[in-house]
Amino acid sequence: MISHLHGILRKKNDEEMSLEVEVNGVWYEVFLPMFVWRAFEDAELDGEIELDTFYYAAERQPIPKLIGFKRPVEREFFARFIEVPDVGATRALKALVFSVSTIACWIEEGDVASLRRLPGIGGRTAETIVARLRGKVTPFALLRDEGFAEMPTAAAALTSEQVRRDAVAGMVGLGFSQREASTLVEEITRGQALGSVEEVIRAVFQRMQKG
Numbered sequence: 698m699i700s701h702l703h704g705i706l707r708k709k710n711d712e713e714m715s716l717e718v719e720v721n722g723v724w725y726e727v728f729l730p731m732f733v734w735r736a737f738e739d740a741e742l743d744g745e746i747e748l749d750t751f752y753y754a755a756e757r758q759p760i761p762k763l764i765g766f767k768r769p770v771e772r773e774f775f776a777r778f779i780e781v782p783d784v785g786a787t788r789a790l791k792a793l794v795f796s797v798s799t800i801a802c803w804i805e806e807g808d809v810a811s812l813r814r815l816p817g818i819g820g821r822t823a824e825t826i827v828a829r830l831r832g833k834v835t836p837f838a839l840l841r842d843e844g845f846a847e848m849p850t851a852a853a854a855l856t857s858e859q860v861r862r863d864a865v866a867g868m869v870g871l872g873f874s875q876r877e878a879s880t881l882v883e884e885i886t887r888g889q890a891l892g893s894v895e896e897v898i899r900a901v902f903q904r905m906q907k908g
Contacts, residue, residue, distance in 0.1 A: 698752045699763060702727065706746040714790075716765065718746060727765035730775070730793035732845050736767050751775055753786045764790065767842075771797050774837045781829045783822055791816050796845040801837035804830050817860070819895045861886060864897040881905075 704720035715728045716737065727748055729737070740746055749769045754761035764786065766772045774797045779789050792815040793800065803811040804827055812823035861882055868878035885900045
């Protein structure tokens with residue numbers, strides 16, 4: 698298992714939020730949670746870089762991924778976070794836009810409202826996160842990291858668009874036409890801050906119940 702990389706930063710992939718690192722002639726693509734991406738914003742191409750990595754493979758994802766972190770303790774937090782039911786590594790990659798210390802504080806304080814700010818994390822999942830991890834992440838709340846507590850504008854826009862696309866895809870899977878699903882989701886989400894796909898679909902259901 699690959700747990701650490703020390704090499705030369707060769708490429709940044711903004712859309713994928715991944716870095717390509719050359720180690721002894723081999724290039725590794727490493728995917729980053731948003732808070733880690735933000736920490737490496739100023740990293741220069743062709744400069745040395747070190748990443749602690751989490752090797753992720755799943756039955757539904759035949760191609761394994763390397764997920765990168767600036768510190769081993771961030772990797773440890775990630776490993777605990779994805780053990781929460783209905784979270785998983787793919788969802789956590791999108792959700793962790795704030796620093797570990799910030800998210801851990803919210804968990805320890807039982808701050809469900811703040812946890813719902815995490816992209817793709819709805820109310821029920823936020824409550825589950827608190828129920829499963831509260832009292833277990835205190836050391837992470839004390840971490841002296843970058844302390845990102847506000848979502849960058851670009852990330853908010855990207856996240857909202859992803860939620861819309863996933864909600865439409867979810868409704869198509871339920872039997873709605875592409876056009877019908879797109880129209881309903883657009884009506885529900887117009888001018889509103891988006892939470893999770895589940896919340897959008899629930900809002901569509903409530904709208905249809907009212908006629």
